[in-house]
Amino acid sequence: MSLIRVTNLTFEYEGSYDPIFENVSFQIDTDWKLGFTGRNGRGKTTFLRLLMGQYEYQGTISTSVAFDYFPFEVTDYGMDTLELVEEILPDYEYWKLSRELSLLELEEDVLYRPFGTLSNGEQTKVMLAVLFLRENHFLLIDEPTNHLDLHAREVVSAYLDKKKGFILVSHDRAFLDRCIDHILSINKTNIEIQQGNFSSWRQNMEYQTNYELAENEKLKKEIRHLTEASRRSAGWSDAVEKTKYGTRNSGLRPDRGFIGHKAEKMMKRAKAAEARREKAAEDKAGLLKNVEKAPELILHPLPHHSRRLMEASGIEIAYSQKQVCGPLDFTVNAGDRIALTGRNGAGKSSILKLLAGYEIPHRGQLTEANGLIISYVEQDTSFLKGELADFVEQNNLDETLFKAVLRKLDFSRGQFEKRIESFSAGQKKKILLAKSLCTPAHLYIWDEPLNYIDVLSRIQLEELILKFKPTMILVEHDKTFLDHTATGSISLDR
Missing domain, CATH: 3.40.50.300 (P-loop containing nucleotide triphosphate hydrolases)
Incomplete structure (x- = not known):
């Protein structure tokens, strides 16, 4: 050791x-x-x-x-x-x-x-x-x-x-x-080590976040009350101080020592309240530094007049006369979220490309509903290069919406000024996901969307799918994600 x-x-x-x-x-x-x-x-x-x-x-x-x-x-x-x-x-x-x-x-x-x-x-x-x-x-x-x-x-x-x-x-x-x-x-602000596995770490982070949020609310109220008390005490002190000299026509001689002492006492009280307010503000500044915000993502799946969006009959994928997968028979109905499963090399990506409209050598019949709009996220990100603005223009995206989605996926504003080649693998994948989320569609086809994607973003995507219930076909190997989101599966293993 x-x-x-x-x-x-x-x-x-x-x-x-x-x-x-x-x-x-x-x-x-x-x-x-x-x-x-x-x-x-x-x-x-x-x-x-x-x-x-x-x-x-x-x-x-x-x-x-x-x-x-x-x-x-x-x-x-x-x-x-x-x-x-x-x-x-x-x-x-x-x-x-x-x-x-x-x-x-x-x-x-x-x-x-x-x-x-x-x-x-x-x-x-x-x-x-x-x-x-x-x-x-x-x-x-x-x-x-x-x-x-x-x-x-x-x-x-x-x-x-x-x-x-x-x-x-x-x-x-x-x-x-x-x-x-x-x-x-x-x-966000430090590196730390904890004993345990991921689930115990995640639970501890949630406890800490909830504690800090509650403490933050308490301190905000305390600061507000102390600010008001400080202002009142300072106002009373000034008012009492003015009575030391009485009024011109009263004929009375006020006890200036007593009044001055009383004003000083009120001023000390105001200063003490101010000191407590500053201490509370310092304590508040020490909170929430590592709270990870995961804003809600939004999706606009399109409704389709047909319940059956796609049907495959006897589909086989073959390269150089070598059969990769099939024959497959399946249907995709509105609201389905189908996970395509199988070992590495079973042809999952080839099937998705075929469904997305790519020219893939195959046998069998594939039928899709009239006017079907598909949003496709491919597995590979190596082709992503250049400026984000160019990517937006090439894909006819709403730049404001696209960048808003990336911000929710933890992109900083400074990241928008960098070239895509400098992005991490996970950030490149988020570009493709953001494009898909900005594209209203009847059917979303995602090929290993979580490759290199951090856990908090995975949870955001889970919550998005469960809320908006898009029709989907996807390949993914994150068991937790599939358990939470998929309504059915098609196995390519024979």
Whole structure:
């Protein structure tokens, strides 16, 4: 057991006016299974790269362990997987590698296939197996779930639960709960560590938020009352002070000492009330710094005169005469929210593209209602480049509405001035989601909409779907999200 000590860490990207981290200090036990959470763009991947020494920074990061980053870079996807293992870890022992692959439910024949022919899920598992063979290494595991189907997520989470000594970046709540014992969270104003899993951390954050909101309301009332009391006492003091000299024609000589003492006492009372007001204001300023606001999102699904929006009969997808999936028979009725499920490579994305109107080689018949308007969110975000204003113009979006949706998804106004290439993976995905939310449609087709999306935004999207009840077909591997939103499912596994 050893410690990773982070002391006064400060970092900002060149040309940026906003530091990602400023005088951050904490320490991590290298035996922990640490979940890493925070909203998109807060610096999770940046912090992992700082640990790897890829950026210059101020402050210190000290430890006696070496760091390994997942996913590691693969220079030649054409080499056999075993050759890749030998390149990454020359002194590996085959029996240990075989054991790790077995724990990850991978057959050894994957080692003798070109790495590029493995599915994304298989590549993920091989990388994890290799990295965990290294001794005295602390793993930085960045978003492994984005390429894992539901079953693979269960396998990998069970695998990680038997390991220790890693930081895991993931936004899948169920996945995190199964395999971590501490949480490292990047909040709005600080970084903190708690013992427990994601659910316990989330509950603690809700307790703290509710407490701070209640305290904030109490202090606002107290400040208001103290301000009024201070004004009254000051007014009374001035009025009493004026009576020290009496009136010109009264013929009476007031007791100036008594009156002056009384006025002074009232003034002290006013000053005390003012001091208490200032103290209450200071206390109030210390609240709500880390309260995460998640404004309600709005959707405008279009009604359609037909109850049946789409019908598939004997649909098969085939590439180069090789059948990928099918035959499939299903219908999509208004109000349905259908989850398309299946293993990696089962053809889920191909089916969605076909339904969205793309030219996909297929057999069978697909019928859709007349005048059907579809809003499609694709899985890939790599094509997103340039200025946001150009994206808005190219997609005929209402710029004010589009930016308002992004603001609700935790974009800062300063983010609108940056080029899309500088955005985090989660922020790029939010651009596609915001476009869809700004597009009234009869049917929403979303392909892995939650890839890289932070938990709070996932909850926002859940609440949106449950409130507005759009007709949807989606592919998603976040079990919690599907349990909350889907009304039915179609399995592509045969």
